[in-house]
Structure formats: structure tokens, C-alpha cells
Amino acid sequence: MVMMNEDPATLIPELALLAGAVLAVLVGAWTPRRRQGRVRVLALVAVGVGLIGTITAATKPPSTTFDTYVLDTTTHAVRAIVLVSVALILWWSRDAVAAHPRESEFTALVLLGGLGAVLMAGAADLLLLFAAFLLASVPLYALAGWAKSGATTEAALKYYLSGAFAGVTMLAGTTLLYGAAGTTGYDTLPEGLATGAAGPAAVGLVAVLAGLAFKAGAVPAHFWVPDVTDGTPPPVAAVLTTIPKIGALAAMWRLLLDVPEDIVPWPLLIAVIAAVSMSLGNLAAFSQSSVLRLLAYSTVSQVGYVLIIIAVGARTPEAQPALLFYLAAYALTNIGAFAAVAAHPARTVDEFRGLGRRRPLLAIALVVSLLGLVGTPPTAVFVGKLTAFTAAFDGGMAWLAVLAAVNTVASLFYYLRWIAPLFRDESPEPADESSESRTARHGAVTAATLSLVLGVAAGLILPLFAAS
């Protein structure tokens, strides 16, 4: 490597997240508990700096920095999606975390988790990918246990144990791939795999994918999703089901595009995972009466739809804009749905009865988010699903598109099972105003509005994501 690009200025968004997290811990330690709000302001400033850095970087041609980190449309898009998600969650979770003994830790852990997700998306080296995986995991294990109640401890332990198992598998896979290809860099991986042994390479790839599937919450590594979502407070659940998924799916995309199909037939493998994820997620969501578990299974099925795009990633140029758009749409919509849950003390479908009368705006935001997850026009996920179906169809996997359509129709029923009570008559017991969260309500409305705006403005956004 003669032309080494090692300019730290190319990593402003990542550095901003890191600095924000470090400052959050330091400032938080020296700030009285009642004034911890300034930590959040600081974190939001860091996110703002990161966003500006992303936009500036996005205007430059794609490049590689520090040999192992790619700066292209995918990285820029994931940076933007993660930063916006982090900002939204930090903002609307204010009521839930304000004056909490570990308020600044929450902020720092969310920022670090976001950093890990971004690094996973940009990593072009298996070792960096694993480091990013750890960075996206360890802070989030702590975050899962952040509330320190009975259920969260169990959730954190479950998340940690399955995460540790996935991490070991992934490390073993990395070793095998290194053994087979003689390299860990993505740019030299295709040649290395072409000459190396195919068997270990396939096993290694599957093992690495298993780690990423754990982060993404795809079947069969999805067992932590419902328990962790149900056991943690909604803001934490929103982080865990949104931010690492984005990073892991983008990382999967980047890695697989560098693996020749004729050595390891990964499209079929991903297609099967996609099919099983969306079907199992939907089937399990049917019988849920807890809204958090319902949302948890819905995120599993959403990952399935994204995996469809990855399965045809190498076969059609439509895949990249479809993937990035779907990730953005999913992040906004999912955050909106979790914010709506956080805004209200109700945790079962029945307890949401009569919300339409008491809190019409919140109810509408929730309806927009849920119908958004179904994929009703003009929400963003509709365009995401449409582009995903198109990519699958044009990529020669029409059966996946058909299965996805069937699943979408089926998913409608459990979302409607939640929507219908909102507009039924008021529940007999009076609402407890004190346990509602105003910021979460605003967050739900904002996220739902943004998902609509993204859907309507898809004509402007999609071409941006299509650039290489």
C-alpha cells in the first residue's frame, strides 16, 4: 500500500460519537443529578456535529481510509440513519431517564452503541468488523441492564449470554475465513477465497453471518429479541431493536458482496434466512397480547424483508438504494412505534382501548407507525417494501417477493388487532396522567411524521442512495 489514506478528518462522525460518549461520562460524573439534562444536550450537539460531518463527507467520491474502513454511500447513509435515530431516541426518552441515577450512563451507552453500528457498516476488514461487533454489543449489554429491575437483569443476562455465544462463533468464523483466504481485508478476499479451500470458507462465512444475524435479530439468532424488548424500558428496547440491526445488516451486505457466489452459494442461504425470519416473526406475533413482544416479533419479520434485498444484492443494481431506503424507513417507523408505547403506561393491547379519544394525536402517530410497518402508502416502508419486492423480482427470486407479500398481508392482522382497540370505547378505569410521557408523545408524532415525509420524498432520496 503506497497511497495510504490515514486522514482522521474522514472519521468526524465516528469521532463525534466517541467524544460525545466520553464527555457524557465525564461531564455526567461532575454534574448534580438534577442538572443531568446538560449531558443530553452535549450528546445531541455531538450527534449534530456528526451529521454535519456526514453530509460534508457524502459530497466526496468514495474512498477507503486507514486501509480497512470504506467511505461510500452505504457508510454515509448508515451514519445518517444511526445519527438521526440516536438523536430521536435521546430526545424522546428524556422523561423516562431524567433524574434517573444513571442518566448520563444511558446517554453514553446509546452513543457507543451507535458508534459500533456505524463502524460495522463501514468495516472492510474482518478484524475491524469483529471489533465493531464488540463495540456494538458490550455497551448494549450494559444498556439492557440499565434499569436494574428484575426483568431487565434477566433480559441483560439473556442478551449477554447469547451475544457472547454469537461473538465466539463469529471470531471462530473470522479465523476460518482467514485460514481459507489468507487475508481479512475485503478487497483481497475474493482472490483469496478463489484459491483457498472452499469448505472452511463456507463454514467460516456462515459463522460470521451467525454473529451478524444475532445483532440483526434474524432467525435463528432471534431468541433474545422478544425477552429483551419486553424486559427493558421502551427507550432501551427502541435502541436495541433499531441501531445494531442497521449496522449488522449493512455489514452483512458489504461482506457478502465481496464473497463470490460460486464459492459459497450465499444468496440461497440469505434467502432462506429471510423467508424464515419474516414467516416466524409474523407467526409468533399473531398471538401476542403484550405490545412490546408484538413489536419485538414484528422487528424480526422486518429484518426478513431487509434480508430479501441482501439475498439479491449481487444480482441487481436496484438492491443498494432499496436496502438503504428500507433501513432508513424501518428505523424511523420502529422508533415511532416504540415512542408511542413509551408515551403511555399501557403495555397490553387491551390497555390501549380508548386512546383515540384521550390522546388523538398519539393514537394517530401510533396508527401511522403500525400501518407504516405493514407498508401502506404513503409511509416510507411502503417504498422500502416496493423497492425490495422489485429487487427480488428482478434478481430472480420472485418466490421471495411472493412470500413477502403473503407475510405482509398476514402481518396486517396483528397490527390491526392493536389498532382497532384504540378507537373502541374508553376503558372503564380512568387514565393515569402522571405515568404518561410528554417527550415520548412528541417523539412518536415526530417520528411518524418523518416516516411520512420520507415516504413522500422518496423520489428525492432514492437517487442519493443509488450512487456508488
Added chain:
Amino acid sequence: MLSIVVFLPAVVALALAALPDTSTPRRYTVPWVVTGLVQLVLVAVMWLQLPPSGYGFVEQVAWIPSAGISYHLGVDGLSLPLVAMTVVVFTAAAIYSLREHQRPKSYVLLFLALQTVSVGVFVALDLILFFLFFDLSIVFMYFVIAGWGQGSRARSAALTFFLYTFLGSLALLLGFILIYLAATPHTFDIPALAAQNPLTAGGPVAGAALLAIGMGLAVKTPLVPFHTWLPPAHTEAPAAGSAVLAGVLLKMGTYGFVRIAMPLLPASWRQFAGVVVVLGVVSVIYGALVALAQTDLKRMIAYTSVNHMGYVLLGVGAAGLVAETDAQARQLATTGAVTQMVSHGLITGALFLLAGALHERGRTYDMGAYGGLAARTPRFAGLFAVAAFASLGLPGFSGFIAEFQIFTGALGATPVATAIAVVGILLTAGLFLVALSRMLLGGLRYPDAPGTPRPFPDLRARELAAIVPLLLLATLIGLVPRTLLDTIDPASRVLNELVAR
């Protein structure tokens, strides 16, 4: 021009939303009436300048080009009469609601929004745009029924309405996506798809698309057995809401058949035209029979809507059956079907407004509670009789023109089905005559709170101004149908050529 017609009510609604909340209804209802009248003038201008063939007043702006979605509007002879009918029915509803006292601001805002999306459905030339307008009409109508419904069951009726029609609309969307995927390049543009005809050969994909689209439209139309949402929704909705629901929203279903299902899936349409005919005839007979058994006036009118929409389906189905053989019959059947949509919108709008006026006076729709109204309220009785005769298809009214054309067109194609459908006319005649004699003739009888006789006045000027123009138009179409038919004919010829491909 077309965008102005579509979005004028929405702009007025935004302006009205800025006004402070007051209980004086006129501050909101008068601008609503004026909006309707302005829209009517614009539609009249468009009618005069409509090009003899193809789409007029086309507007196309790229929206999501990479997904083949554009903002594409245009009118032709199939849509313009329906746009005109929509605006007329909405204006009548506005005049009727001039004194709406219950939360007048939100009421008018909702109806104005509904007016925008209703016109939008009929002029949209992009499947996604069509779907958006179609879905929003469901949302707004849900709030009209839930917020201004008359019974305590209004919310549950509204929810039933929403769930049924929303699920139907998603089936529709699925069908659209199938057509979209089959086309190369992928597009949602209706004229482009009609020209490209990606599913020429028919086959399972085209059949599945037709099934999905057909189910979605059948729920909205509604066809038996997807009609169960209709009677409760109508019973609970306010009078103006019922008039709009039956007059305009049901037409979105049947319009979808002529605008989307027939030209975009011609092969499958011809293949399954027999099924459509059977569904239409079943709706005709079932709607008429169930209407005959009703004692509730509004439910009865609601079921006659099922009956009348059945004729439309008979017409378009028959056109599919003889698409390749008999140009004259298919022409008669489709023109008749479109005429029936316009005619039914006007007449049913009038009937529901009359039922609303009756409810305002007697507080019940039970036909048994009324008797001898002809002597007490001659204007109501006269108009109700005219509306009833128009609805049962008496010569001289628009319904006759429409149904006559449908029957002549369909007779050659499916003599048995047509003969059965004619029985439906006899049934509706019977049920309207029974209703007339029960309510208008005999000894004077109307519901009365014990001890406090309630006044039972005749129709007021406001109600007359809302109902008379609707019936007048229906009569006018019945007496001089040429203006309307000359507009529809070229467009239905184009449609039939597309189906016959």
C-alpha cells in the same frame, strides 16, 4: 386546472382551519357551499373543453421516478361525469348541512378533505395516487361516521366500515404491485400500463392480480358477499355522510373496474367476465330481497344500493363476455354501467338526504312509525315519491336510461342472467311502492313523545335546495340523455377496444 379542481376544497379547509372555533355553523358551511359551486363551474368549463378522445387536462409530475410513481391526473368521458356527480352530491350535502350544530368546524373540514380525495380518485391516472386517494377517503369517512353518527353503535359501525374497506384496499394494492412487477419498465402509470398491456396472455399472474383487485373493489362497491359493512355504516352515519358514502364512495369501487381492472387486465377480464356477471346478478337479487324485508328506511335504501351496483357489474361483466364479438352490445353495456353510476349517485344522494330530513323530525328511521305523511308534508311526500320512482327505474328518469342500456347490452351475452336481473327491477318497484304506501298514505301517524306533541313541519328551503337539484338532474338525464351519453360513449369505446385486445 385539474389540480385546482381537486385541491380547492383542501385549500379552503386549510384556510378554515385557521379560523377560531365557534359554534356558528354558517361561518364554515357557507364557504363549503361556495367551494362546491366554484368547483361545479370549473367542472362545467372542463366538460365543454373535453377533447373528443384520450385524456384531457393531463398533468404529470415525476414523484418517485425510480419506483415508476408519478403525480398523474387527467379526465376522460368515463371520469368527468363521475367528477361532476361527486361535486354535485357534495354541494347538496353542504347545502343540507348549512345548520349543522354539532362541532361544525371539524365537520366541514372533514367533508372538504373528503371532497378533495373523492374527486382525486376519479382523476388519478397513477395506481399509487389512486390508492392514496382511495385510502384517504376511507379514513375521512371513518371519522365522519364515528364522530357524527347517530347511534351509540356508531363507533363500532365506523370501525367495521374501516376494517373491511381498508383490508379491501390492501388487496387492491397487492394487485397493483403484481401489475407493476409484470410491466417492463416497472411503472404504476395507468395509460402507460394500458398501452403496454404487460399481462396480455392472461395466465395465473394476471388471474391473481384480477382476483386481488376484484376483491378490493368488490368490498368497496359493495358486492355480495362483501357487503356486510354497508348497512350498519349507513344506519349510523349522519345524513350528509350517508349521501356521500352511497353517492360517491361506492362509485370508487365500480369506477375501479372500468378504469383499472378492465383495461389493464383485459385477457383475464374476458376470461372471468362470467364470474363478474354472476356476482352482479347475485347482488341485484340479494340486495332487492333483503331491502324488501327491511323496516328501517335507511337500511332499505342501503340495500337498494347493493342492488343498483349489481346492475353496474352486470353491465361491465357482459361487456367482457361479448368484447370480441359484438361491438354494439359491449358499447351499450359499458355506457349503461357508467350512466348507472352517475344516476345512482344522484338518486341515492337525494334518498338519503330525504331520510335524514325525516329523522330530524321523527327521530327514527322505522317506517312503521310513519303514516299518511302525504297530507301533512306534501313537499316531502312529493320528493320522496319522485326519488323512489327514479330509483326503481321508471322511464323519464336517469335510472331507466342506465338500466335499459345495461339490459339491452347484456341480453345477447347472457340472456339468463339478464332475465334474472330484470326480476330485481320488479322487486325494487315492489319495495318502493310498499314503502310509499306505508309512509305516505293512510291515517296520519308519526312518532311522538308522550304528552309533548312535536311539530312535524314540511321540508324547509334549505332541504329543498339540497334535494331538488339532485332529482332535477336525474330527471334531466332521463329526458335528454344525449349530453351525458355523448361524453361517455367515446371513452367507453376506447375502453372496449382495450378490453377486446
